[in-house]
Amino acid sequence: MGIALTGSFVTGIFALLIFVGAYDLRHHFFSRFRFADLLYTPTLIDDVLLGEGHLKDWFFWPTPQIFTEIPLYLPIHLLSLPQEWATLLYSTCQGIYTLFICYWLVRVIANGATLALKMLTLLCGLSAVFLTNVDVSIYLPFYHYSSFVFGLFFFGALIELRASVDWRRTTFILGLMAIVGSLLGSSDFIFVAWVLLPIAFIALCCLLFVQGLRLKSFATIVVVVLAIVGARWLWSTLEFKVDPVRYSRTGGELFERLLEEPIAFCQAMAVYVWTFIKMQYTNFFRGVAFTLFVLLALPLSYAPLCRRLDWLDAESQLRLRDFSVIALVVVALNVFGFSHHDQQPERYMVAANYMPVIYVVVVLTLGGAFWSWGRLSTVAGVVLLGFSVVRIDWMDINLKARPSNGTDGGVLASCLDAYLPQYNAKRGVSDWFQARATTELSRSGLTVVPVHGSSLKPFWWASSRREFPHVYDFALLHEPSRTDSSWGTRDWYYVNRERMIRVNGAPLASTHCGDTEVLVYPPGELRVGRKMTNQPRIPVGVFTQVYWRTPDQGFDESRSVKTFIEAELGRDGYYAVASRPVRLALPKGLGGAVVFRIDAVDVPGFVRVRKPLLVDQASGNGDKSRVVLHRPILDKHFSFNHLRPAVDHSGWWVTASFDSWFLANHAYELPTDESANFELEYLLDWREVPDSTVLTVKR
Incomplete structure (x- = not known):
C-alpha cells in the first residue's frame, strides 16, 4: 500500500510538472495559427462518434488521426470538460503516457525484473529534468506525438520478438505488429517513416548478417510490408482525403536529388545533420541528454561491452544491446529522412529529437535501479523532482481564469x-x-x-x-x-x-x-460559395476550348485553341458564366475537310452552348466581309462525351466530368483560301451544380 501511494505521489508530481509546462504554453496553444488544428480531433469525435455524422461526410487532411489520437484522447473528451481544459489535460496525459512506456521499456530490458518504487521514482526524476526540456512536442497535442508514443511500443515489441523462443508468442507479436501498424499507418503515415521503416532496416541487416535471426528477420520484413499495404488500403477507404505521399517532402524528392546531384546532395545533408546536432544544444538539459545518448548508445550497441555490465543478467545485457541499436537506427534514419525540411519543424522531428532523451532516461533508470549504487536512486529521483518543482513560477498559474484569456x-x-x-x-x-x-x-x-x-x-x-x-x-x-x-x-x-x-x-x-x-448583415442575408472543392481555381472560372483535325488525324493540344472566362459568384452561392460570347480564332491556312470538337467547359456543372457559328471573318482591309460558313446544331450534328441533358432545363447539359465535349459527327468543308480568317463562335453559359448532384472534390 505504501509503495502504491508513494508511486502515485511521484507520478502525480511529474504530471503536475507537465501540466504547468502546457499551461505556460497556452498562448501558443490557443493562438489563431494553432488552435484550429488542435480542434480537428475533438470536432471529429463530436460529429462521428458522439453525433450523427459519418466519415463519408469528412474531407480529411493527410493525417486522419483516427487510430493515433482518438484512442488516447477519447477518455478525456468524455469528461465533458471545456475544450481548453481538455486540451491541457490531454497534453498532460501525453507526458504520463510517455512515462509509463519508459517504465515498461525498463522492465522489458530488465527481462521482467522489477524494483518498482526505486525505478519509478528515478524515472520520474529523470523524465522531469530531460523530457520537459526538449521542445514543445511533448506538450502539444494532436501534432504527431501520439504516433511516436505508439512507436515506442513497437520498439519494445521488437526487443521481445528477438528474445522470444515460443513460436506462439512470436506469431502473436508479429500479428499484433501487422494489425496495429496498419491502423496507425492509415491514420498518420509519418508513423511509417518514424517506426516501420527503421524496423524494416534493422530486420534487413539481421537477415543479411545474423544467422540465428534470419527467419524472424524475414518475418518482420513481411509484417512491415503488410502493415504498410494495409495502412494504404485502410486510408483509401476514406472517401475524401489528401494523399500524404503527395504532400511528403521526403522519399521520392530526396532520392531524386541524390541521383541527380549526389555531391551537392551530400553537402546539403551534411549541413542538415550539423543543424540537427546544434539544435540538440539549445538548452543545457537537452544538450546533456544528447551527449549521454552518444556516449552510451554507441558503446552499448557492441555486445562484448554490454557483457561487462555484470549487474545485469545475460539476457538483459542482450536486450540493452538491442535497445541501443534500435535507438541509434531510429535517430539516424529520421535525421536523414526529415532534417532536410525547412527549419527542421518540431512536429516532423519528434522521433529524432525525443528518442535520444527516451534512451537516456531508460538506461539511467535501469542503471540506477540495478547497479550496486542503486540504493541512492530513490534519493536521486526525489532530488531531481524537487529541482524541477522549485524551477516553476507558480504565481503565473490562475485556475479560475480561462486558459485562453489574453490569447x-x-x-x-x-x-x-x-x-x-x-x-x-x-x-x-x-x-x-x-x-x-x-x-x-x-x-x-x-x-x-x-x-x-x-x-x-x-x-x-x-x-x-x-x-x-x-x-x-x-x-x-x-x-x-x-x-x-x-x-x-x-x-x-x-x-x-x-x-x-x-x-x-x-x-x-x-x-x-x-x-x-x-x-x-441582416440575419440570414450573407451569402458565400456553396460548392465545395479541394482544388479551387483562382480566379474561379472555366476554360473553353476548340479542337480540330482532318479525317485522318487525331485530336491534339497542338491543334486547339482555348480561352479562360472568369465566373461570378451569384447570390444563390454558385459561380456562373452568363451568356458570354466566345470567339476562338482558328489558324490561317486551315482548309478542306475539318472535324471539330468543342470542349465547352473543363469543370463539372450545368453548361449551355448556343448559336454556334463557323465564320470567315473580314480580313481587316475592307476587301472581304464577314461570311457565315456553317451553323451547326449541337443536338443533331454532334455527339456528346460525359454530357447528358439536364432535367427541367431545356437546352442545358450537365457534366460530372473534368473532360467533356461535343464532337462533330462529320467533317466541315472549309475554303482553301490562304487569306481566310476562320473563327468558331458561340454563346456560353455555365453554372455550378449542387453537391447533391455532382461532387467536385477530387479523391
Whole structure:
C-alpha cells in the first residue's frame, strides 16, 4: 500500500510538472495559427462518434488521426470538460503516457525484473529534468506525438520478438505488429517513416548478417510490408482525403536529388545533420541528454561491452544491446529522412529529437535501479523532482481564469460576444484559422465556419460537409500582415473583402476586433460559395476550348485553341458564366475537310452552348466581309462525351466530368483560301451544380 501511494505521489508530481509546462504554453496553444488544428480531433469525435455524422461526410487532411489520437484522447473528451481544459489535460496525459512506456521499456530490458518504487521514482526524476526540456512536442497535442508514443511500443515489441523462443508468442507479436501498424499507418503515415521503416532496416541487416535471426528477420520484413499495404488500403477507404505521399517532402524528392546531384546532395545533408546536432544544444538539459545518448548508445550497441555490465543478467545485457541499436537506427534514419525540411519543424522531428532523451532516461533508470549504487536512486529521483518543482513560477498559474484569456483567439471571441448580440448575429464565416477557434471560445453560442479566402467556397480542409449551413449573418476578415502575404497565403487563408461586398453589398454594420474586421448583415442575408472543392481555381472560372483535325488525324493540344472566362459568384452561392460570347480564332491556312470538337467547359456543372457559328471573318482591309460558313446544331450534328441533358432545363447539359465535349459527327468543308480568317463562335453559359448532384472534390 505504501509503495502504491508513494508511486502515485511521484507520478502525480511529474504530471503536475507537465501540466504547468502546457499551461505556460497556452498562448501558443490557443493562438489563431494553432488552435484550429488542435480542434480537428475533438470536432471529429463530436460529429462521428458522439453525433450523427459519418466519415463519408469528412474531407480529411493527410493525417486522419483516427487510430493515433482518438484512442488516447477519447477518455478525456468524455469528461465533458471545456475544450481548453481538455486540451491541457490531454497534453498532460501525453507526458504520463510517455512515462509509463519508459517504465515498461525498463522492465522489458530488465527481462521482467522489477524494483518498482526505486525505478519509478528515478524515472520520474529523470523524465522531469530531460523530457520537459526538449521542445514543445511533448506538450502539444494532436501534432504527431501520439504516433511516436505508439512507436515506442513497437520498439519494445521488437526487443521481445528477438528474445522470444515460443513460436506462439512470436506469431502473436508479429500479428499484433501487422494489425496495429496498419491502423496507425492509415491514420498518420509519418508513423511509417518514424517506426516501420527503421524496423524494416534493422530486420534487413539481421537477415543479411545474423544467422540465428534470419527467419524472424524475414518475418518482420513481411509484417512491415503488410502493415504498410494495409495502412494504404485502410486510408483509401476514406472517401475524401489528401494523399500524404503527395504532400511528403521526403522519399521520392530526396532520392531524386541524390541521383541527380549526389555531391551537392551530400553537402546539403551534411549541413542538415550539423543543424540537427546544434539544435540538440539549445538548452543545457537537452544538450546533456544528447551527449549521454552518444556516449552510451554507441558503446552499448557492441555486445562484448554490454557483457561487462555484470549487474545485469545475460539476457538483459542482450536486450540493452538491442535497445541501443534500435535507438541509434531510429535517430539516424529520421535525421536523414526529415532534417532536410525547412527549419527542421518540431512536429516532423519528434522521433529524432525525443528518442535520444527516451534512451537516456531508460538506461539511467535501469542503471540506477540495478547497479550496486542503486540504493541512492530513490534519493536521486526525489532530488531531481524537487529541482524541477522549485524551477516553476507558480504565481503565473490562475485556475479560475480561462486558459485562453489574453490569447488572440480569446480576445477575438470576447469582442464578438460583446458586439454581435445586438444584431442577432449567430452564424458567420471566416478563414480556416479563426473559424473553429471562435466557435469553441465564444460564450454567446456563435458558430463560425471556414471559407476559402479568394473564392469564398467552403474550406474543405479537415471539415465536414454537414458543418456548412450556407446562410450566414456576419463575416470575419482578418487583415494579413506583411509576413503572411506569401504566394497563395492570401488566396487560401484570408477572406477576400472585395468579393464579399460585391456579392452581398454594403454591410449593415462593421467594426474591428483587433486586426479582424467584422462585417454584419441582416440575419440570414450573407451569402458565400456553396460548392465545395479541394482544388479551387483562382480566379474561379472555366476554360473553353476548340479542337480540330482532318479525317485522318487525331485530336491534339497542338491543334486547339482555348480561352479562360472568369465566373461570378451569384447570390444563390454558385459561380456562373452568363451568356458570354466566345470567339476562338482558328489558324490561317486551315482548309478542306475539318472535324471539330468543342470542349465547352473543363469543370463539372450545368453548361449551355448556343448559336454556334463557323465564320470567315473580314480580313481587316475592307476587301472581304464577314461570311457565315456553317451553323451547326449541337443536338443533331454532334455527339456528346460525359454530357447528358439536364432535367427541367431545356437546352442545358450537365457534366460530372473534368473532360467533356461535343464532337462533330462529320467533317466541315472549309475554303482553301490562304487569306481566310476562320473563327468558331458561340454563346456560353455555365453554372455550378449542387453537391447533391455532382461532387467536385477530387479523391
